[in-house]
Amino acid sequence: MTDVLSAGSPPSRPRTFLVAQDTSINPASAGPLQFDWIVEQLSATPGVHVEKTLRPQNLRAMNLSSSVTDEVVVATMTEDVAADLGRHPQVLVEEDAPLLPQPAEVDAPTGTVDVNPGVLSPFGVSSSWTVQVTGTDGAPVAEATVYLYGSGVPVQGRTDGQGTVTLSLMNESDATLRALYVNPVRDYWSLWLARPPLTGGATTTITLQPLADTTTGFPGTEVLGWGQQAMRLDQVPADMSGRAIKVAVVDSGAAVTHPDLAAIGEGVDLTTTPTNDTQWRDDTIAHGSHCSGVIAGARNGSGVRGFAPDAELFEARIFPGGRISSLIDAVDYCIDHEIDVVNMSLGTGGTSQIMLQKLAQAKELGVACIVAAGNTGGEVQFPGTSPDVLTVSAIGRDGTFPETSYHAQQRWTGGSGDQGYFSAQFSCHGPEVDVAGPGVAVLSTVPATGYASWDGTSMATPHVAGLAALVLAHHPDFQTPELQLRGAARVDRLFAILKASATPLAFGDPHRVGHGLPDAPRALGLDAGAAPGGLQEAQATAVQVALAQLAQAMSRAGLLVDVASVQPLVSAHLAAVDSTGTSTQVRRGLADLLARIRGAGLWNKRPPEFSAGAGRTPF
Numbered sequence: 001m002t003d004v005l006s007a008g009s010p011p012s013r014p015r016t017f018l019v020a021q022d023t024s025i026n027p028a029s030a031g032p033l034q035f036d037w038i039v040e041q042l043s044a045t046p047g048v049h050v051e052k053t054l055r056p057q058n059l060r061a062m063n064l065s066s067s068v069t070d071e072v073v074v075a076t077m078t079e080d081v082a083a084d085l086g087r088h089p090q091v092l093v094e095e096d097a098p099l100l101p102q103p104a105e106v107d108a109p110t111g112t113v114d115v116n117p118g119v120l121s122p123f124g125v126s127s128s129w130t131v132q133v134t135g136t137d138g139a140p141v142a143e144a145t146v147y148l149y150g151s152g153v154p155v156q157g158r159t160d161g162q163g164t165v166t167l168s169l170m171n172e173s174d175a176t177l178r179a180l181y182v183n184p185v186r187d188y189w190s191l192w193l194a195r196p197p198l199t200g201g202a203t204t205t206i207t208l209q210p211l212a213d214t215t216t217g218f219p220g221t222e223v224l225g226w227g228q229q230a231m232r233l234d235q236v237p238a239d240m241s242g243r244a245i246k247v248a249v250v251d252s253g254a255a256v257t258h259p260d261l262a263a264i265g266e267g268v269d270l271t272t273t274p275t276n277d278t279q280w281r282d283d284t285i286a287h288g289s290h291c292s293g294v295i296a297g298a299r300n301g302s303g304v305r306g307f308a309p310d311a312e313l314f315e316a317r318i319f320p321g322g323r324i325s326s327l328i329d330a331v332d333y334c335i336d337h338e339i340d341v342v343n344m345s346l347g348t349g350g351t352s353q354i355m356l357q358k359l360a361q362a363k364e365l366g367v368a369c370i371v372a373a374g375n376t377g378g379e380v381q382f383p384g385t386s387p388d389v390l391t392v393s394a395i396g397r398d399g400t401f402p403e404t405s406y407h408a409q410q411r412w413t414g415g416s417g418d419q420g421y422f423s424a425q426f427s428c429h430g431p432e433v434d435v436a437g438p439g440v441a442v443l444s445t446v447p448a449t450g451y452a453s454w455d456g457t458s459m460a461t462p463h464v465a466g467l468a469a470l471v472l473a474h475h476p477d478f479q480t481p482e483l484q485l486r487g488a489a490r491v492d493r494l495f496a497i498l499k500a501s502a503t504p505l506a507f508g509d510p511h512r513v514g515h516g517l518p519d520a521p522r523a524l525g526l527d528a529g530a531a532p533g534g535l536q537e538a539q540a541t542a543v544q545v546a547l548a549q550l551a552q553a554m555s556r557a558g559l560l561v562d563v564a565s566v567q568p569l570v571s572a573h574l575a576a577v578d579s580t581g582t583s584t585q586v587r588r589g590l591a592d593l594l595a596r597i598r599g600a601g602l603w604n605k606r607p608p609e610f611s612a613g614a615g616r617t618p619f
Helices: 035-044 059-063 079-086 226-230 287-296 324-336 353-364 406-410 457-474 488-500 535-556 563-574 580-599
Strands: 015-021 049-054 072-077 091-095 126-135 145-149 155-158 164-170 179-183 191-194 203-208 246-251 266-269 312-317 341-344 368-372 390-397 421-423 435-438 442-446 450-454
Touching: 015 035, 015 079, 015 324, 035 049, 035 072, 049 324, 059 324, 072 079, 072 324, 079 091, 091 353, 126 145, 126 179, 145 164, 155 164, 179 203, 191 203, 191 406, 226 435, 226 457, 246 287, 246 324, 246 457, 287 312, 287 442, 287 457, 312 324, 324 341, 324 353, 341 457, 353 368, 353 488, 353 580, 368 457, 368 488, 390 457, 390 488, 435 457, 442 457, 457 488
Parallel strands: 126 203, 246 312, 246 341, 266 312, 341 368, 368 390, 390 435
Antiparallel strands: 015 072, 015 091, 049 072, 126 164, 145 155, 145 179, 179 191, 390 421, 442 450
């Protein structure tokens, strides 16, 4: 079958939406809404396909107060049908937005600009360059992705079994080539060459440095990554290993073929309908395997060791192809299995009222969600903007990677370093960032039995999730009857301990690191001088974060100009609120309002301009 697309009237692809009943709205002009009737109408509407219905299975979850998560329908329809449906005041319609794992993306080399494809000429001469990628021993490096940058649109390709790839660019010459980036799948450092000495029509050999060359004894000898050492995991007694704590990795699955991941025995594949209990072992994009190694890499005398090697790891596979509905499924899975800590190295633009309530529900049931801030270099991505999660940005450290690798391009150029650390250029930042984690040149496991050094807030997040597992297993606070009960107080205390343990880092922008880099001995109560902050202080900080989010949203919607003067007044008014429960409700209410502002289309891409002379500063 051949699809024909007409230039005169190109068709639009139907989109996937989440449909739920919002019981928090009950206008006098509308009678009681029977949601089953809405579902029946959807199923009978031409062009609408109801894919599935999401319902919580956990009895405690079903009994929690929630206005939109009791039943969520996932349906494919046109935008017109979705808009008509959303006009009912009690029907909430949101796009089932795609989620992405959060390894750092490749940026264009310094000095290049975004190219408008409309101004590119279809005429000209195509030139080709052939590259052969080898190790220092001359062995070909297969499956490496090679990026070539000229003055216009870049090109990429993958090396074959001989380590060779040919790349072609229009209207370029040897002299106009700006950069070459080689990203190996495993076992080698990446390579970044500015103004590469390539010759058109000839084959140029590029040599990569093995990871083993810079790590003594690796992989035959067990190592802790630089991130674990920076968080002082090497100073934690070996018997503190996270036993009896359940950690879920919501990601792409895990390669149990890897000796460092062989102990993982539980998981589910949520990319299929119905779900599959075995396919999670097939990690086609390696992302989940890399995160899992940081959290719980085995203590087996070789390879990499994770923070909590004796923790019980669960894999909830939603990638590739993950969406908000997949994440709802994954959180329900974590609630059903009484997971203690969830690692979410993922994100999306926008927000979701439905997902916000699901995350609040998870916290009320004692599930601690730790989330990547995102890698766009801009504002924190969703779900890192939720008030019920711990959000992690990324930092790097000088001397932990070759300067010829792409890792060296990840230093944030807008501020300064501190104690040898630097903020990652790609890391999202904002008032929602709680702590920072090691996220540049992170060495961990990849399928089938290899190792790779990756960048991203995805890599920073499992450092904090792994430490969280240790804290729940071994901190004396969680041996008390009050905090052994699964509930929001348990999660709040865990987050407060992690933030209070952090070493502050001064990069010139506190929104890039939050409280700083968590410290394992302090978080575990092993340092006599450590005094984790109280829950009330943590709640007050969280309210300030929520207010900053709201001020930012209203500013972008053109509803608030003088952010700097208004936000402190609201903060002062809420300072009288000293009840933890009330504080939590305030934060959730502000997050819900932010989602409604976005959903109403009032969130502009660019905030209004502010005059520095007037002393007005946008959040």
